[in-house]
Amino acid sequence: MSKNIGILIGSLRKDSFNRKVAENMREMFDKSNHCEFVDITDLQLYNEDIDQGNPPASYSSYREKLSSFDAFLFFTPEYNRSIPAVLKNALDVGSRPYGKSKWDGKPAGIISVSPGAIGAFGANHHLRQCLTFLNMHPLQQPEMYIGNVTQILDDKGKINSEESIKLFKNFVSAFEKWIDKF
Numbered sequence: 001m002s003k004n005i006g007i008l009i010g011s012l013r014k015d016s017f018n019r020k021v022a023e024n025m026r027e028m029f030d031k032s033n034h035c036e037f038v039d040i041t042d043l044q045l046y047n048e049d050i051d052q053g054n055p056p057a058s059y060s061s062y063r064e065k066l067s068s069f070d071a072f073l074f075f076t077p078e079y080n081r082s083i084p085a086v087l088k089n090a091l092d093v094g095s096r097p098y099g100k101s102k103w104d105g106k107p108a109g110i111i112s113v114s115p116g117a118i119g120a121f122g123a124n125h126h127l128r129q130c131l132t133f134l135n136m137h138p139l140q141q142p143e144m145y146i147g148n149v150t151q152i153l154d155d156k157g158k159i160n161s162e163e164s165i166k167l168f169k170n171f172v173s174a175f176e177k178w179i180d181k182f
């Protein structure tokens with residue numbers, strides 16, 4: 001079944017490794033599915049005071065965009081053993097107004113990416129905790145902790161080995177099966 005999948009990346013960095021991995025993975029989806037990057041660059045920091053009656057345009061357009069997706073795929077770096085503030089902000093803005101969360105009931109996938117050795121394990125699980133509270137359904141297995149990411153990308157940002165490609169394709173296949181259940 002054709003699905004609209006929103007891809008959120010918790011890094012605003014031009015040369016983000018998370019974005020590079022996401023761009024590689026996007027190509028691995030079945031063509032019947034539509035994958036789209038959701039831009040969180042210009043989202044104002046969440047403030048309840050300005051989210052009354054007439055919320056900022058950056059909140060409204062973002063929330064409208066989120067409504068169009070059946071599922072979400074999150075790529076997170078790790079900042080100080082947690083998720084970066086930009087990603088938490090994107091979750092928070094999408095979760096309000098109270099009772100109108102855009103995340104509610106939606107299936108999700110989590111991929112954490114780091115140049116460090118432990119694959120942003122801490123960020124992966126902090127994100128999982130948030131998604132669970134938001135009543136999302138994060139895929140449990142396979143888990144994806146991508147450590148030492150510089151070793152799996154070539155100088156054009158492409159995944160450089162069949163072994164790694166197989167690992168990512170395996171995740172995409174499990175994710176596609178998972179989101180078809182909802």
Ligand code: FNR
Nearest residue numbers: 011013016017018019077078079080081114115116
């Ligand atoms: C980091 N980095 C980092 N890496 C990690 O594996 N665990 C960590 O706890 C942290 N902490 C951390 C804090 C802050 C404030 C910064 C700026 C960076 C390094 C991080 O993994 C690296 O900058 C990545 O390249 C970030 O991901 P993108 O932007 O390449 O997708």
